[in-house]
Amino acid sequence: MRLLLATTNQGKIKELNKILGDEGFALEGLGKQAAEVEESGATFAENALLKARYHHQRTGLVTIADDSGLEVEALNGQPGIYSARYAGAGASDLDRINKLLQEIKEVPDAQRAARFVCVAALVWQGGERVFVGEVRGQLLRATRGDNGFGYDPIFYFAPLGKSFAELSDAEKTAISHRGVAFRQLAQWLKEHWQEVEERYRRYAGKDCADD
Numbered sequence: 001m002r003l004l005l006a007t008t009n010q011g012k013i014k015e016l017n018k019i020l021g022d023e024g025f026a027l028e029g030l031g032k033q034a035a036e037v038e039e040s041g042a043t044f045a046e047n048a049l050l051k052a053r054y055h056h057q058r059t060g061l062v063t064i065a066d067d068s069g070l071e072v073e074a075l076n077g078q079p080g081i082y083s084a085r086y087a088g089a090g091a092s093d094l095d096r097i098n099k100l101l102q103e104i105k106e107v108p109d110a111q112r113a114a115r116f117v118c119v120a121a122l123v124w125q126g127g128e129r130v131f132v133g134e135v136r137g138q139l140l141r142a143t144r145g146d147n148g149f150g151y152d153p154i155f156y157f158a159p160l161g162k163s164f165a166e167l168s169d170a171e172k173t174a175i176s177h178r179g180v181a182f183r184q185l186a187q188w189l190k191e192h193w194q195e196v197e198e199r200y201r202r203y204a205g206k207d208c209a210d211d
Contacts (some may be wrong), residue, residue, distance in 0.1 A: 005029050006037075006065035007056040011149040016064075016182055018173055027064070030055070044068065044081055045130050048121035062196060064185065067178060068118035070151045072100070072139065083151070097143060097154055097191065104139065114137040116117045116164075118177040120185045126199045129188065130179040133180025137164075142197040148172070 002018070005027040009159040020027055037054045041047040044067040051065035052133055070081030079086040079100070087095040104112065115136045122129050124167035135157070145165030152164035160171060173179045189196070 002026050002028065004055060004059055004061040004063045006051045008032060008034060008080040009149075010067075012178075013174075015169075015173070015178060018169060019179055019182045020186050023110070025186060025189065039067065039081070041067075041081070044117055044119040044122070044134075047081060048074055048119045048130065049123070049128065052121040052123040052128070056125075057095070062122070062123075062124040064120060064122055066118055066120045066178065066181065068116065070100075070155070071115050071117060072104065073113040074104055074111055094143075096177065097151060100139075100143065100151070103153065105141075109138070109141075112136075113137075114139050116151075116177040118181040120178075120181040122144060122185055124196045127170055129185075131181045131188070133152070133177040133184070134184070135175060135177045135180070156183060 003025055005016060007013060007031050008122050010029070011094075013027060016029050030040070037051045039047040039050065040048055047067035048065050051061045051067070055065065056063035061123070065080065069080050071077045071080050079096075087099045091099075094206075106139055111135065111205045122131070136198045138156045138158065140154045140156050140163060143165070144156075144163040145167075147167065147169075148163075148165035155164045156162070157164060157175065160167065160175075162171075162178070164172060
């Protein structure tokens with residue numbers, strides 16, 4: 001089952017293909033020159049839907065998009081939906097990490113709680129749904145590990161005693177916010193694929209008749 005994943009982030013495409021591939025779905029990402037959608041929503045769900053709707057309308061494919069980020073308790077939920085833009089345009093993952101660590105450097109270890117949130121949006125002809133996943137942890141004072149991206153190196157997951165960047169691919173898939181959200185999405189798609197496919201066929205047939 002071929003689906004469009006509305007991202008150019010190769011790390012994300014790899015991670016999500018592992019999650020959805022186990023359920024029989026194949027994801028293809030956007031080309032490097034794909035137009036970026038302005039994330040003007042006020043929530044993760046609004047931004048995920050904006051991206052999924054745009055690329056579905058552009059391609060006609062069943063489209064998945066996600067918006068995710070880090071919410072830090074000591075910063076009243078920031079950076080939140082601004083996680084990827086936290087250190088300004090063109091900033092690297094390390095730039096964003098360093099900015100965040102600087103802002104919470106005086107926060108005691110016991111008050112460095114944070115959570116990763118992911119909202120996955122699914123859009124097809126005539127329908128759309130969203131699925132939410134989250135995982136809670138603590139922020140470290142320095143990076144650990146090199147097997148992740150984004151804020152993974154400073155997000156410590158106590159049950160496994162590792163940062164997200166120290167997790168194996170299998171460990172991360174099992175417990176991550178994206179893993180939770182996308183497993184929900186995959187399960188829903190398995191149960192409702194005929195409905196999604198039928199709507200697509202009706203839409204395609206109508207286009208042909210109109211021609």
